Amino acid sequence: MQIETGVSLKPYNTFGLPAVAQTLVRIEADADVRRVLGDATLGRAPKFVLGGGSNIVLTRDVSQLVLKVEVPGRRVVDERADAWIVEAGGGENWHDFVTWTLDQGLPGLENLALIPGTVGASPVQNIGAYGVELKDRFDTLDAVDLITGRSVRLDASMCRFGYRDSIFKQALAGKSLITRVRFRLPKPWQPVLGYLDLERKMAETGQHQPTARQVYDWICEIRRAKLPDWTVMGNAGSFFKNPVVTEDQCRDIIGRDPEIVHYPMPDGTYKLAAGWLIDACGWKGKSIGRAGVYEKQALVLINRGGAIGAEVVTLARAIQESVYGRFGIRLEPEPLVI
The missing domain is CATH 3.30.465.10 (Uridine Diphospho-n-acetylenolpyruvylglucosamine Reductase; domain 3)
Incomplete structure (x- = not known):
């Protein structure tokens, strides 16, 4: 168990947002957690669990005790x-x-x-x-x-x-x-190929019975083409959840916007592509301060360099207001805002 103080969290969140952990403990086993809880000072402190930092937006320094999970194996x-x-x-x-x-x-x-x-x-x-x-x-x-x-x-x-x-x-x-x-x-393995991007890959390659490795390669190619590398351009992947609506709601939106991307769900509801909704509101490539919407995928918010958490939150709220104003749908963020 390693205990560190005054730790910059910028390398530990994929958005690359500035923040400092007052105290950080590296957890490599269950016993490390029990040692923290048994410590007279650390045990009483409020705690924040940190994994890869890929699903958080840091808007401030973290006063809680940060437990950074590094359990291997x-x-x-x-x-x-x-x-x-x-x-x-x-x-x-x-x-x-x-x-x-x-x-x-x-x-x-x-x-x-x-x-x-x-x-x-x-x-x-x-x-x-x-x-x-x-x-x-x-x-x-x-x-x-x-x-x-x-x-x-x-x-x-x-x-x-x-x-x-x-x-x-x-x-x-x-x-x-x-x-x-x-x-x-x-076992036996069965590929899951129902998404349009994968169907396009099958058509392009002529591989209609791909191996698992082929599917893996396709997924990597698709994601790299759509999503920025967070080590180069800070981001948290898809920023908003794809909203789920009733059949009547979906039919109403299709009546107004026939091109909307939607997927039927087993329970009769429909999942709408949040990226399409954001793009339809004209946000792709736009920025507020140093936070922006990725040019290749409107569902991804990015750090254009030196952004702070407040800029990301301001941008996200502006997008939510636009989508609600046009479609009557409230987008829900995926990342946790701290």
Whole structure:
């Protein structure tokens, strides 16, 4: 367990926003959390759990005790008749872990390639992309209760996964630290190819029965073409959730804007492309201060260099007002604003 003071958080958030942690503790095992809780000073301090910093907007210095999750490890836990069970430490880089599973001949996570962040943060957000959500491949996770120090194991039902949501953003927000996550990779493997971008790749390449590695390569190509590299241009990926509306609402919007991108959901609702809504309001490429909307994908807000958190928040609110004014839809941000 390493304890540091006056730590710049700029390298630890993908937006590259300036902020300082008064005290930061690097967590490499469950026991480190218990040591923090047992410390007379650290144990009483309010706590903030930090993973890869890919889903936060820092608007101020952080006075809470920052617990930076750096738990390592990747391993195959079990092989069953219907699935492989693989485990990764909460501090593992998510994309590197996805790549590792494919290198081991264990497909199933390829649609989630190149999502920034850590393994431990992935269940919090119930990350998802191109027709697959984390909950579709989830088995169990281990977490440490930040009040009692007890280690607990949660299954999918206990995590209460929703669209970009989980119990860790609700009842357990700020109350637990995820140390390990296990994934269930189904056998036999079946590709998930329902998104338009993937259908275009199949048409372009003539590969209508792609391997998992081919799907992985396509996903990486698609994401790199649409999304900026956060190490070059600070961003938090998709900034807003895709709104879900009723069939009647969708029909009404289509009547006014026939070109709107929408996807039917199993429960009869429709998911609308937030990026399309933002682009339709004329925001693509625009800026407020040093925060802007990415020229290639309106769903991504970017740091044009030297931006502060307040500029990002001001831009996001202006976009929300525009979309609501035109479509009557309130966009909900994905990142946590601190």
